[in-house]
Amino acid sequence: MSDFTSNFWSVYVAALTVIGIVACLVLLWMAGRKKVISTSDNTTGHVWDEDLVEMNNPLPRWWVWLFVITVVFGLAYLAAYPGLGAFAGKLGWSQQAAYDAEVAKAKAELEPLYARFASMKPEDLARDPQAMAIGERLYMNNCAQCHGSDARGSKGFPNLTDKDWLHGGAPEKIRETLEKGRVGNMPPMAAAVGTPEDVRNVAHYVLSLSGSPHDSLRASLGKPKFAACAACHGADGKGMTAMGAPNLTDDIWLHGWGEAAIAAIVTNGKVNEMPAQAEKLTEAQIGVLTSYVWGLSNKAGAAR
Known part of the structure; x- marks a missing residue:
């Protein structure tokens, strides 16, 4: 979905584009009509660095026509392709269509x-x-x-x-x-586990399942509380592929390991999306x- 909620910017850019093209034409027209009063030697009377004078020569005709052709090309481009707000252009070209092709x-x-x-x-x-x-x-x-x-x-x-x-x-x-x-959803389980101390104990029990460093006393206290987790991870902690519940016994930690990391997931839950x-x-x-x-x-x- 587009982040823009109005067509302000497309109109703004389109207006600047048209004004710029018109301004170029006006500038060219004014430059062609303005006559600079020159001296008998065809200079404007401006002198720089004592001997550098400005001649009063008109723009080369090829330069003027190149300017005009550029402006005409710009107008033709805006008529053929998108560039004026919501106007799609006479050729019906779009980036999406070009990509699809x-x-x-x-x-x-x-x-x-x-x-x-x-x-x-x-x-x-x-x-x-x-x-x-x-x-x-x-x-x-x-x-x-x-x-x-x-x-x-x-x-x-x-x-x-x-x-x-x-x-x-x-x-x-x-x-x-x-x-x-896939959408993996580990719900917050702190309320089901018990107190914050119970959550810490469960974290150490989970660490013990994979032989990771842990507090054995806390792990023994957390084992009964792990029953709240067994519905998804299994009583043995080996997980369930049918539910996408990870194996807690293999020492592979998707979201980090250690008491703090496990306690945070138990407390806050975790959602992952593929x-x-x-x-x-x-x-x-x-x-x-x-x-x-x-x-x-x-x-x-x-x-x-």
Whole structure:
């Protein structure tokens, strides 16, 4: 949605453009009519640096006509293309239409290539050098902004090169994520856990599940309170891919580890969103990108 709520700026720019063109014509007309009184030697009488005089010669005719042609071109351009507020121009050109035409042309040129990929299994695509070269470019253009150029992610953005998948790492699950996106919602659980001290104890119990440094006394006190978390993460803390609940036993921390980080998430909750790519990429492109992402965490399978 546009940030502009009125057409003020488009009218403002259009008015400045028209005024500028008209001002150029007026200036040219006034310059052509004004006659400078000259002396007998055809100078204006102005002298600089003792011997530098100003001649009273008119503009070269070719220069004047070039000026006129430029103004006429500007008016013709404004009539043919968008430039005057909401006026679309006689040619009906638009940036969106030009972009759509370029995209359609690119899709038509790549269609034979993608047709070959469409008949291949994701695992086979991951072993195809040409497909993976295209997949890498698709990844760099659409995914690297969040997951990094090396696909190792960062705080809040999953690492795509390991085996830790919130919703499962099978090709069909990766494709589903790419097409539809994901919204991960960890609700605030402080009220269900108990007091702030109970939250700290649960944090230490969660740390103990992965063998991370923790206070064993607090962890023992937090174990019964973990029952409030088990509905999503499981009684053993291994998570549930059906719900996108992370495994708490593998020492992989998407939003940081330690008592403070875990207590903050338990208290405040956390919402993460993976945007859907179905409107940006074609089915064939998503298929190639799926195989590329799958191959990042299945190097051995992709190499066979």
